[in-house]
Amino acid sequence: MRGSDTHVTxxxxxxxxxxxxSATAVRTEGLWKIYEQEPAPVEAVRDLSMEVRAGDFxxxxxxxxxxxxxxLNLLGGLTAPTRGRVWVAGRDLTELSGRELARLRLExxxxxxxxxxxxxxxSAMENAEFTLLLRGLxxxxxxxxxxxxxxxxxxxxxxxxxxxxxxxxxxxxxxVARAVVGEPALILADEPTANLDSATGDALLGxxxxxxxxxxxxxIFSTHxxxxxxxxxxxxxxxxxxxxxxxxxxxRGSTA
Amino acid sequence: MMARLRILARLSLRNTLRQARRSALTASAxxxxxxxxxxxxxxxxxxxxxxxxxxxxxxLGHVTMEAPGFASTGSLDDRLDSARVAAAERAVAGLRAxxxxxxxxxxxxxxxxxxxxxxxxxxxxxGVEPGAEAAFxxxxxxxxxxxxxxxxxxxxxxxxxxxxxxxxxxxxxxLVLTAQGASGGVAEQLVxxxxxxxxxIPDVDDGLVQxxxxxxxxxxxxxxxxxxxxxxxxxxxETGRALDGLRARLGTGGGADGVTVLSWRQVSPELESAxxxxxxxxxxxxxxLFAIVALAVLNAVLxxxxxxxxxxxxxxALGLTRGQTGAxxxxxxxxxxxxxxxxxxxxxxxxxxxxxxxxxxxxxxYGQGISLSGAVIDPVIxxxxxxxxxxxxxxxxVVIGILASLYPTRVATRIDVAEALKFDR
Ligand SMILES: Nc1ncnc2c1ncn2[C@@H]1O[C@H](COP(=O)(O)OP(=O)(O)O)[C@@H](O)[C@H]1O
Ligand SMILES: [Mg+2]
Numbered sequence: 001m002r003g004s005d006t007h008v009t010x011x012x013x014x015x016x017x018x019x020x021x022s023a024t025a026v027r028t029e030g031l032w033k034i035y036e037q038e039p040a041p042v043e044a045v046r047d048l049s050m051e052v053r054a055g056d057f058x059x060x061x062x063x064x065x066x067x068x069x070x071x072l073n074l075l076g077g078l079t080a081p082t083r084g085r086v087w088v089a090g091r092d093l094t095e096l097s098g099r100e101l102a103r104l105r106l107e108x109x110x111x112x113x114x115x116x117x118x119x120x121x122x123s124a125m126e127n128a129e130f131t132l133l134l135r136g137l138x139x140x141x142x143x144x145x146x147x148x149x150x151x152x153x154x155x156x157x158x159x160x161x162x163x164x165x166x167x168x169x170x171x172x173x174x175x176v177a178r179a180v181v182g183e184p185a186l187i188l189a190d191e192p193t194a195n196l197d198s199a200t201g202d203a204l205l206g207x208x209x210x211x212x213x214x215x216x217x218x219x220i221f222s223t224h225x226x227x228x229x230x231x232x233x234x235x236x237x238x239x240x241x242x243x244x245x246x247x248x249x250x251x252r253g254s255t256a
Numbered sequence: 257m258m259a260r261l262r263i264l265a266r267l268s269l270r271n272t273l274r275q276a277r278r279s280a281l282t283a284s285a286x287x288x289x290x291x292x293x294x295x296x297x298x299x300x301x302x303x304x305x306x307x308x309x310x311x312x313x314x315x316l317g318h319v320t321m322e323a324p325g326f327a328s329t330g331s332l333d334d335r336l337d338s339a340r341v342a343a344a345e346r347a348v349a350g351l352r353a354x355x356x357x358x359x360x361x362x363x364x365x366x367x368x369x370x371x372x373x374x375x376x377x378x379x380x381x382x383g384v385e386p387g388a389e390a391a392f393x394x395x396x397x398x399x400x401x402x403x404x405x406x407x408x409x410x411x412x413x414x415x416x417x418x419x420x421x422x423x424x425x426x427x428x429x430x431l432v433l434t435a436q437g438a439s440g441g442v443a444e445q446l447v448x449x450x451x452x453x454x455x456x457i458p459d460v461d462d463g464l465v466q467x468x469x470x471x472x473x474x475x476x477x478x479x480x481x482x483x484x485x486x487x488x489x490x491x492x493x494e495t496g497r498a499l500d501g502l503r504a505r506l507g508t509g510g511g512a513d514g515v516t517v518l519s520w521r522q523v524s525p526e527l528e529s530a531x532x533x534x535x536x537x538x539x540x541x542x543x544x545l546f547a548i549v550a551l552a553v554l555n556a557v558l559x560x561x562x563x564x565x566x567x568x569x570x571x572x573a574l575g576l577t578r579g580q581t582g583a584x585x586x587x588x589x590x591x592x593x594x595x596x597x598x599x600x601x602x603x604x605x606x607x608x609x610x611x612x613x614x615x616x617x618x619x620x621x622y623g624q625g626i627s628l629s630g631a632v633i634d635p636v637i638x639x640x641x642x643x644x645x646x647x648x649x650x651x652x653x654v655v656i657g658i659l660a661s662l663y664p665t666r667v668a669t670r671i672d673v674a675e676a677l678k679f680d681r
Contacts, residue, residue: 079674099577102575102576106574113570118570
């Protein structure tokens with residue numbers, strides 16, 4: 001739940017309404033993604049309908065090739081569905097223009113990619129503050145937010161390093177910092193801990209949990225890692241682009 | 257908005273610097289191209305100016321004033337009478353205040369025959385003012401025997417070496433000139449060879465005789481008359497202004513509207529077309545050069561886009577629009593072209609300046625007597641700086657940078673974001 005007493009209102013963060021207990025963060029309906037290719041088309045996501053409540057902490061598990069990355073890309077508007085619809089913050093992504101989609105991503109969605117995907121010409125600090133800069137936040141505030149976050153996830157003192165001079169774990173932490181620092185309403189993370197040692201993975205998960213708990217940020221992430229699945233409030237199993245099971249392990253993050 | 261532009265510019269700049277080696281390579285292609293261009297242009301302009309200057313010295317100056325029909329008939333009937341000659345000379349004197357005039361010369365030219373006791377040949381006889389003509393045509397410097405005409409001469413002649421040979425003339429030989437006089441009758445004039453010249457141009461060496469203008473006037477019965485008043489300017493660039501200035505002065509002054517003012521382009525169209533053809537060749541060269549440079553830039557920017565698809569995918573995932581992503585690429589192309597352009601023009605100017613100080617001696621290339629349009633050309637070329645040419649070159653660079661960046665920009669805006677971001681790519 002979003003702690004409204006500690007929430008700092010970000011005037012540039014778009015129309016983020018305080019969610020009620022049953023507010024919907026993401027919804028899909030009859031979603032298909034078919035990759036046309038030889039010899040046969042690949043159905044990466046098949047007729048998938050689901051709903052994620054605001055403030056939820058959802059893990060998507062499934063074997064490699066089950067469609068996790070494709071689904072996250074569909075939810076973030078990075079890929080257009082072959083059929084079906086996706087709503088994020090009540091808006092139908094399939095009806096938004098490129099410009100509106102870009103704006104929605106900037107103000108509403110944070111991404112963490114499996115491949116880190118930092119910008120190599122920018123320092124760790126510049127990478128982390130990138131979306132804040134695009135949103136026009138003043139320098140002092142940007143730096144302060146990133147420094148606080150860096151301290152928390154053990155990136156202290158690495159602010160000026162470029163990605164080429166950071167370890168994989170450090171890069172992934174910068175990538176997570178970049179996604180969360182603007183406190184978007186929704187964060188989509190593709191195997192965020194897959195390339196990290198368990199201690200670092202735990203620390204990152206801790207940051208994500210805290211944001212979820214304190215700020216009500218909705219998280220949807222894919223994972224292979226049983227320990228990550230254990231900490232999810234809702235666990236969705238994908239097989240061949242379909243939801244095979246969708247459970248809410250008892251006692252965790254129940255919002256009902 | 258400003259914040260976004262700043263960060264896009266920062267990305268362009270850092271990316272250009274990151275690919276320092278490729279950027280430097282592309283930039284040097286452009287720099288060398290531009291330097292060559294600036295230099296070639298300055299040398300070309302210098303050579304042309306020389307052709308023109310040499311051409312007009314033996315011809316009728318940058319600007320010439322004559323009677324209306326003379327250009328087509330070349331006949332003594334179409335001459336300037338003394339009143340119009342005086343008006344033309346006043347106009348030149350007035351022009352000096354606003355246009356750099358080197359000198360002017362009054363000529364009375366007719367076609368006729370030159371006869372020695374043995375034979376006779378058709379010639380062009382130029383009645384000239386000895387002092388002024390020497391400064392104008394520099395024909396005195398082509399003397400191989402005797403001396404040039406002097407102001408005190410009366411029955412003296414300065415003849416081409418070829419003509420002297422064929423007529424068996426030597427210094428002091430007597431020579432009879434025959435032409436149709438003003439009255440219509442045939443007039444004869446006896447002169448003595450005082451000097452012989454050789455320009456290397458057959459037409460001139462075999463067919464030109466210069467005599468004092470006073471002698472010519474008496475011979476032809478045309479006191480105070482002239483067929484042309486020619487003006488030599490410091491630079492051919494002044495031709496237009498001189499033309500306008502003289503026309504204005506002749507139009508409003510002394511009522512001498514029977515004077516036609518012509519430029520060297522009209523009097524020597526072959527000289528003009530030689531310059532134009534050479535210019536065309538230059539522009540063709542320039543187009544080829546810039547096509548090569550454009551391809552180099554295109555290749556560099558395109559490769560850098562294709563190698564960085566992941567980064568552009570990230571930019572879009574983070575909330576940049578496709579247009580803004582394209583702007584980063586476009587900025588890189590323009591930056592590359594702009595930097596190279598500045599360096600290229602600077603290098604070109606520096607090289608030209610060095611050449612300008614020392615001159616470019618092409619005598620080894622051309623040998624001694626090159627002739628064009630009846631003029632002997634000096635094989636040492638002095639390049640000419642023209643600010644307009646630098647602006648022209650810089651303009652080309654900007655255009656090239658923009659054109660060469662358009663396609664890579666388009667490619668960057670069409671990247672499949674999800675594909676670009678794949679983990680295992
Ligand atoms: N761009 C693409 N073109 C063709 N097939 C693709 C593309 N992206 C993914 N796929 C296929 O779609 C299926 C789902 O892939 P993905 O979403 O990456 O699964 P996961 O993330 O669960 O491993 C796989 O069979 C994969 O090969
Ligand atoms: Mg995947």
